[in-house]
Amino acid sequence: MESHDHQHSPKSPQTPSPPTATAATTTDATCRKCGSPTTFTPPQPWSEVSPPPTYRPIRSPAINLPPNNHSQQAIILAPVPKSQKVPLVSPPYHFLLPTKRILSPDDIRRFLDSDAAKNFLGFIVALSESIRSHKISDPCHLSPTIDSIVSITETLIRWIDEIPPLQQASRYGNLSYRTWHDRLAETSESLMLSFLPDDLQSATVEIVPYFADSFGNSSRIDYGTGHETNFAAWLYCLARLGLIKEEDYQAVVARVFVKYLELMRKLQLVYCLEPAGSHGVWGLDDYHFLPFIFGSSQLIDHKYIKPKSIHNQDILDNFSNEYLYLECIAFVKKVKKGLFAEHSPLLDDITVVHTWNKVNSGLLKMYKVEVLEKVPIMQHFLFGSLIKWE
Template sequence: MADSHSSTMKSANDATTTSSSGKESSANDDSTSPKRYIYTQVDMEHFKHSSAHKELLGFVSTMGKGLTSSNNTNSSSPHSYNAHDPLNDLSPALASLHGSLSCMSTWIDPNTTDGLPPDNEVKARFGNPVFRTWHQRLTERSGAIIKCLMECHGKYVNYNNMESSENAPNKDEILKECSQLGYQAASSSDDSSTTTSDHEISPKENEIINELRCYLHDAFGHPIRLDYGTGHECSFIVFLLSLCKIGCFNWTGAGGGANPTSPEVIGHASLSLLHAYLNITRGLQRDYMLEPAGSHGVWGLDDYHCVPFYLGACQMRAREQWQQQRQQTQKKKKLEAKESSGIGTDTDDDDDARRLPDNPYLPKSTTVTDPSDPPILDATHADNNDHWDPSIIHNRPILESYRGTYLYLSCIHFIQQIKPGVPFFESSPMLNDISHLGNWSKVMAGLLRLFEGEVLNKLPVVQHFVFGSIFKANWTPSRKGPLEAPKRTFIGGPGGVEVTGGMPVTRAPWAK
């Protein structure tokens, strides 16, 4: 086991030696603890031009590229996300994390033995104080969660060599085992309860564990302000980026240098983990009524999220590409049939006409006459009842049937759940406008620009970031201060405005 841990830590050490600019800030020399670097607009400008900004934006972009890669559409059996088998695209470390996230989603359930249901006696528009207990549980158990996923990675880092052994477990068994261990780690506050190794944790490993814990703590909202927003979502993306940099997205120790993790692996693993993450955050938003942090109100994309919409659009773009290729293939077959028979025919193959396509992005393909089949679109929306342009979000039967498979549809469905009775064009005018675009490629490109401009480049959002030895800041901050950003809510229009009092009324774009 020591050898496997050495291999794991080699990837971690490679990720923490120097920043991509080749230098380390003097502020990082004071302590190994992650710390804030963004206090003022001057720091913000440093961040915009930093390696950290480039890495984070590049990582999100790579997620999307992995989902839209030609490898996903040119193959008869592509590497695709399967909602019914969420561990399929994961490494042992990420399977452990998935298990932990699955356990965390039960913490709010009153029907579980240690559930923390909201206090219904609290009369407040936003923020149920029970969330503070929920978050305290996260801080108590995060050490076990991180140690477990690192142990799972270390245990199977040499799996390629083990695979040839007669008694080697298969990958499905390993992923299930790691998922169960991750679930157990999140079920107990005792760090040693899920430890499967007698390996002594080194100071460098402790440093990495503490850094990863900081990102995980920040990913689920603020326990004092009782809010959640795109900054917290970004912390989860930083957490995933950090795991990727230390090699945890792979079965081997690869992940950087000459053996970078492929976009396909990053994209599909992130998609699976985001589904598990959203199961938690949506429960927190709905049951604990967390205040939207930094929301633009009705004039923004969404009260809480941005990245899931982008990745969801990428997933829909991949489906769009698959459909285009399918149509081209069918057209080619028809022409070949005409040439070989010597007579013209416009008749489709009966099976093609009766069946939904064997689409890699659908969990199952069955005949449309099957009463258990999802409803299909009418001809006004599609060619061959299968082309889904962005206006598909207005088709409620499709949302209900495919929200578990398509992340974008899942996001739209959740908005309609928490804002019932409100016309969509009133509750979400930006998303409604997006639905009128001609194809998913435009949606995908626009949402990535939105993420950069309205999330990564906004001081009220990123001032909460902390930086360590994996996710690094390569500048000296304008001042030293507490790890926490000010304990108040930041709400405003584009660019953000610090608000020290109550929540201001959302102003329309034309308001003076």
């Protein structure tokens, strides 16, 4: 028999799809060069727990784990949160410096069983319902408080232009963000006093910490859903003080939250904020959750735009300025490279849901399980007299 002076490079079967087998098996094959019989050992298949790295995120996520089956089951079984009226506080006031209280899963359960948690989540649901079937540009009630908050947010946006990013080698975490955040910390109290009535001036001790922690962490130079939740908690505190009323809720989403999202997008892009505790490709988004809830509510009963419509670039181009959900999708596609189904599989999965009503209720349940029930996020949440630790 003729001897071989080359290494075999057998005809190999195509790379196996994510498998059920757990061990490689040997199969017959033939040498590509000489046609003689040889053997082929397929590569070790990818386990179901760790799928193949088909996509490398443009941002380096802090956590990149596949969905947890327990979390998925919890979301499916959880009841849809209901809206609740915000209980107002009345004098005499006893405002407190809010502190962190959550350290363990037991603390999470204690919080979620409390009236404070039910009322806070009920406030989120009420905001979602207030924007149902409304475009961003639709007319809404604008109170002096809403105007003041929008003006404050525009000031924070203007500071970014006044504090340009430093030229530095590292890709993430521009140090100029700390300068921006220092200015925020120095002026937060005066910003609050600009719209608080005289009898509520003492509330700054409690509401300033929520506000100051709504725009990211200055030492880590990151931002995530925990900071976004603090912003929602700050708005909830203003509602408890009676400064934000139910007739303001549509404007809270369409004016205040839209402006907040504009600020956070600019901070993320200019100062390259890291995602705080991101789930990478397995999460909804690297930074935000609430705009998906509010945005899906906006699209309920829309005559033409369906969940699958996010794959239509014309729809994104023409309607993302009116619908938060579409704006979020457009932003994800802007900052992440590669196939949408690979870098955002969860958002892609949502497109098979038939109605926005189901998308909205599913996201509300998911927010409770994936944000409010997670110790790494909620360990930074604050408790005082307006959001009590019970």
